[in-house]
Structure formats: structure tokens, C-alpha cells
Amino acid sequence: xxxxxxxxxxxxxxxSVMPEAVLRAMHRASPNIYEGELINMMDGIxxxxxxxxRTKQGVAIYIGNGHxxxxxxxxxxxxxxxxxxxxFNGRFGEGWAEMATGLGAVVEKLDFGKKAPVDAxxxxxALKADTQGRIKAxxxxxxxxxxxxxxxxxxIRAAMTASGHDALLMVDCIASLGCxxxxxxxxxxxxxxxxxQKGLMVPAGVSFVFISDKAAARRAEMxxxxxxxxxxxxxxxxxxxxxFGGTAPTHHLYGLRTALGMLEEEGMEAVWARHEKLANAVWxxxxxxxxxxxxxxxxxxxxxxxxxxxxLHVGQPHGLNLRRWCEQNAGVTxxxxxxxxxxxxxKGEGFFRIGHMGHVNPQMIMATLGSMETAFExxxxxxxxxxxxxxxxxxxxxxx
Numbered sequence: 001x002x003x004x005x006x007x008x009x010x011x012x013x014x015x016s017v018m019p020e021a022v023l024r025a026m027h028r029a030s031p032n033i034y035e036g037e038l039i040n041m042m043d044g045i046x047x048x049x050x051x052x053x054r055t056k057q058g059v060a061i062y063i064g065n066g067h068x069x070x071x072x073x074x075x076x077x078x079x080x081x082x083x084x085x086x087x088f089n090g091r092f093g094e095g096w097a098e099m100a101t102g103l104g105a106v107v108e109k110l111d112f113g114k115k116a117p118v119d120a121x122x123x124x125x126a127l128k129a130d131t132q133g134r135i136k137a138x139x140x141x142x143x144x145x146x147x148x149x150x151x152x153x154x155x156i157r158a159a160m161t162a163s164g165h166d167a168l169l170m171v172d173c174i175a176s177l178g179c180x181x182x183x184x185x186x187x188x189x190x191x192x193x194x195x196x197q198k199g200l201m202v203p204a205g206v207s208f209v210f211i212s213d214k215a216a217a218r219r220a221e222m223x224x225x226x227x228x229x230x231x232x233x234x235x236x237x238x239x240x241x242x243x244f245g246g247t248a249p250t251h252h253l254y255g256l257r258t259a260l261g262m263l264e265e266e267g268m269e270a271v272w273a274r275h276e277k278l279a280n281a282v283w284x285x286x287x288x289x290x291x292x293x294x295x296x297x298x299x300x301x302x303x304x305x306x307x308x309x310x311x312l313h314v315g316q317p318h319g320l321n322l323r324r325w326c327e328q329n330a331g332v333t334x335x336x337x338x339x340x341x342x343x344x345x346x347k348g349e350g351f352f353r354i355g356h357m358g359h360v361n362p363q364m365i366m367a368t369l370g371s372m373e374t375a376f377e378x379x380x381x382x383x384x385x386x387x388x389x390x391x392x393x394x395x396x397x398x399x400x
Contacts, residue, residue, distance in 0.1 A: 008331035011368045013145050013175060013309035014198035016358035018255075022201055025258040026251045033248050039240045041257055048260030049208060052177060052200070052268065053192055055184040058211035060234035063249045066174040066195040069207035070096050071103070073191050074137075075229040076209075076219045077168060080104030083134040085126060085167065087118045089151070090144025091339030096172055097139055108135065114340065117151045117304050120159035127163035136218075137168040137191075143176040143306035146339040147298055148353065150180055150306040157188040168215055174198060174207075178263060179308035179357045181272045190215045196252060199308065201259045201358045206252045211235055272307070277395065278356050278365050279307040284390035285369045286312060289376070291384030294318065298340075298351075308357035311340070313350055314381070320349040322375045329378070330371035362395045 010017055031038045049059050062072050078084055078100060086097035088111040097107045110126060112118055118140065127135065138160065143150050157169055168190040173182055177192075178199025184192050190212040197204035209231055211219075219225065219232060233242040240248070263271055283302060289295045298311035314322065319337060326332045337351020345351075356365060369391050376383050 006331065008333070009364060009367055010333050011355050011364075012333055012335035013353050013355035013357060015204050016198050016201060016355060017360060017364070018203065019201055019259070019262060019359045021262065022255040022258050026203075026255040028251070028254065031250055033240070033250065038248065038250060038253065041253070042240070042243060045253065045257055045260065048257075048264060050210070052260065052263055053173070053182060053184045053194070053210050054186065054268075055192075055210050055212075057185065057213060058216060058231070058235040060209045060211060060231035061243055062207045062209070062229075062234070063205065063244055064207050065197075065204055066172075066193065066207055067095070067099070069174075069193045069195060069209050070099050070172070072207075072229045072231065073170060073193050073209045074100050074103055074105070076211075076222065076225055076231050077170075077191065077215055078103065078105050078136055079222060079224075081106065082136045083108060083130075084137045084139055085110065085123075085135045087123065087138065087140040087151070087156075088112060089117060089149045090114060090141065090147035092144050092146060092172060092174075093139070093141045094339075096141070100139065114147045115149070115298060115300070117149050118156055120152070120155045123156060124159040124163045127160060127165035127167065130165060133166060135165065135167045137170050139170050139172075141172040141175075142182060143173075143180060143308055145175040145309055145353075146311065148306045148309045148311035149299055150176070150304060153182070153189060154187045161188070168218060175308050175357070176306060178271060179275045180306055184210055184212075196256060199358050200256065201262070202252060202255045206249050206256065274361075275307040275356070278360060278362065279305070279310070281362070281365055281391040281394040282310050282354055282356055282369065284394045285372075285387040286310065288385070288387040288390045289383040293381065293383035295381075295383060308355070309335070310354045310356070311337070312352055312354070313337075313340070314352070315350040316345055318350065318379065318381050319352050321379045322372065322381070323352050325375040325378055326371045330374060332368055332371040334368075334372075365395070366391065 170191040177194040192210040196202035196206040299305045335353035337348040340351040341348040
């Protein structure tokens with residue numbers, strides 16, 4: 001087999017496939033950054049971002065990846081010596097907490113492993129035990145991209161409310177926004193962090209922090225916030241440059257305007273339903289393969305899996321062989337097993353991930369699954385039969 005001819009497909013969990021319309025919107029000369037179209041379209045962009053996050057509260061835009069938004073969010077509400085409670089079930093939850101440590105915060109940890117979501121009862125107990133109110137914020141990933149666990153944010157907020165604690169609920173939505181259902185205001189999220197390169201279908205390099213009124217009040221109490229990370233002028237700019245702390249990410253904005261328009265046209269309920277259908281097709285194929293072979297999904301319960309990414313284990317040397325064959329021979333790039341190393345597999349090469357987020361449809365999913373089936377055959381990996389048929393039945397069904 002040769003991948004030459006035709007288009008290659010990126011099936012990693014971000015950056016995701018960019019729509020042609022987004023690429024066309026970005027393919028233009030640099031605009032005037034002082035007046036004219038660029039300035040005039042900002043109200044529509046911020047309104048569109050809020051509609052995707054289901055919030056009527058504030059949003060700040062940063063030129064930076066999701067890690068930059070992590071630091072921005074923390075810098076506005078967590079001071080040196082403040083305590084935060086990190087909820088871990090994957091590499092990205094751990095990473096956000098590490099950033100808090102780097103800013104001088106004291107991180108308390110609740111680790112739920114790499115196969116299960118947050119246990120809300122343990123969270124409630126930990127907050128009730130904090131009788132002095134030291135914990136200023138709870139950090140949680142909605143979808144941890146490394147494990148594909150989707151945490152129940154509504155349940156987490158209910159546990160926090162039941163505890164009577166006043167901590168902020170801060171949620172990393174980088175992998176989930178525009179893919180999995182997310183309702184910032186309805187679920188009582190105080191700070192949500194997102195980025196451009198996944199469900200929003202724009203190149204990496206721009207990120208977003210959504211800000212509740214409670215979080216804005218906490219920011220007002222801070223003794224010091226760095227000029228660049230301060231979200232106050234970005235969320236309430238008097239001049240255009242204040243949106244970005246300087247020069248605007250001009251071409252990202254044109255692409256983002258187009259992507260938000262596409263999400264608006266499809267409708268968020270339909271966007272979430274599409275992701276759910278495609279995820280179920282991937283899971284059906286993986287269940288069939290795993291019925292008579294080593295392939296296993298990392299998360300056992302479908303209700304606890306993200307609709308944006310599926311983390312899988314097939315063991316050595318199959319994982320590395322599968323990824324390399326798909327990329328080199330079929331033109332399909334699968335995601336590496338990030339943060340999933342074990343004593344028997346220190347490089348995590350027996351793990352891999354399938355991204356099914358953003359600008360993706362049934363023929364793209366079937367191309368990925370068909371390429372995987374071919375790679376299994378090329379390397380004689382044991383597997384159950386009927387995987388592609390199982391995916392087709394899901395896609396052909398009328399339900400989610």
C-alpha cells in the first residue's frame with residue numbers, strides 16, 4: 001500500500017481537521033488593525049463564542065495555546081499561597097495543577113486514576129473537610145484528552161453546592177467545547193478554558209477564558225495580576241487592542257468568525273448529536289475488534305467517554321505498528337498514547353487515540369476505521385470480526 005495520491009487525514013485529538021471555508025477565510029492579506037472590518041466583527045465573534053459555551057457572562061481572548069489559557073485563568077483568581085483542589089483523571093488535569101504550583105499556589109489533589117471519572121462524593125467530602133475555606137478553586141477537565149474520560153460537570157457542581165463551600169469551579173473545556181455538550185451557565189461553572197484548534201476548527205494559537213460574575217468579583221479582590229494575563233480589559237475593552245493585550249491575531253480571527261458561523265448554522269444541539277453519533281460508530285467498531293483480540297477502550301462505560309476522542313490500548317508492539325502503518329501506508333494519522341505509560345510499556349507505545357472532533361463526518365470516520373482494519377490485517381493483529389459493519393449500523397440508524 002502507498003498513501004500517495006488523494007488527501008491525508010488527521011485523526012488525532014487536535015489540532016483537528018480545518019474546514020476549507022476556514023482556510024479560505026484566512027488566506028488573505030493582513031488587514032488594518034486600527035479601524036474597519038476587523039474591529040467591527042469583534043462583537044459578533046465574542047457573541048458567537050458565548051453561544052458555543054452557553055454563557056451570557058464574560059469572555060477573554062488570548063494569543064496562546066490552551067496552556068496559556070490555563071495560566072491566564074489561574075493568574076486572575078489564584079494568588080501565591082492560595083490553595084486549589086485538583087481533580088485528576090489524566091495528564092491534562094495534572095498539567096493544569098502543575099501550572100498552579102508554578103504560580104505559587106498550594107495544590108491539594110484528588111486522583112481518580114486513568115479509567116474513571118471524578119467521584120463527586122469524594123469531592124464533596126474534601127470540601128466539607130476544608131472548614132477554614134482555604135481552597136479557592138477546584139480545577140477539573142471536562143474531557144481529559146489523554147484518557148478520553150468525560151467528567152460530569154453538572155454533578156461536580158452539585159457536590160460543591162451540597163458541601164456549602166465557596167470555591168470557584170474552573171473547568172478545562174479545551175477538548176470538549178464544540179464537541180461534547182457543555183452548559184456553562186446552567187451547570188454553574190465559574191471559569192471555563194478553551195482553545196481554537198479542536199472543536200472550534202481553527203489553527204492552534206488562540207485560546208479563550210469564559211468568566212462568571214463570581215469569578216470577575218474574585219479577580220477584583222486580587223492584589224496583583226500581570227498586565228498581559230489580566231482578563232478585565234480583554235473582557236471589557238475600551239479600545240480594540242485591549243482584546244488581545246496588543247496586536248490582534250488577525251488571520252485567526254477571520255478563520256474563527258467563519259468557524260463560529262458554521263457552528264451557528266448547524267446549531268449546537270445538532271453539533272453535539274453529530275459528535276455523539278460518530279463517537280458511537282467508533283466505539284461499536286472498537287468493541288467488535290476487542291471481542292476477540294487485545295484492543296480495549298480505556299473507558300469502560302460509554303456514558304463516561306468523551307464524544308471527541310477515544311483512548312485505546314492494544315499492547316506492544318501493536319500500538320506503534322498500527323499507528324505507523326496507518327500514517328505511512330494509508331495517509332491516516334492516529335494520536336499517540338499520551339501520558340499512558342506503564343512499567344511494562346514505559347513509552348506508552350501500546351496505547352493510541354482516535355480523534356473524532358470538529359469538522360468530521362461519517363465518510364471520514366469510516367476512512368479512519370477502514371484504515372485501522374487494514375493495518376490490523378497487515379500486521380496480523382488478533383481481532384474480532386464485523387467492526388466496520390458495526391460502525392455502519394450505528395451511522396445508518398436514526399438514533400444517536
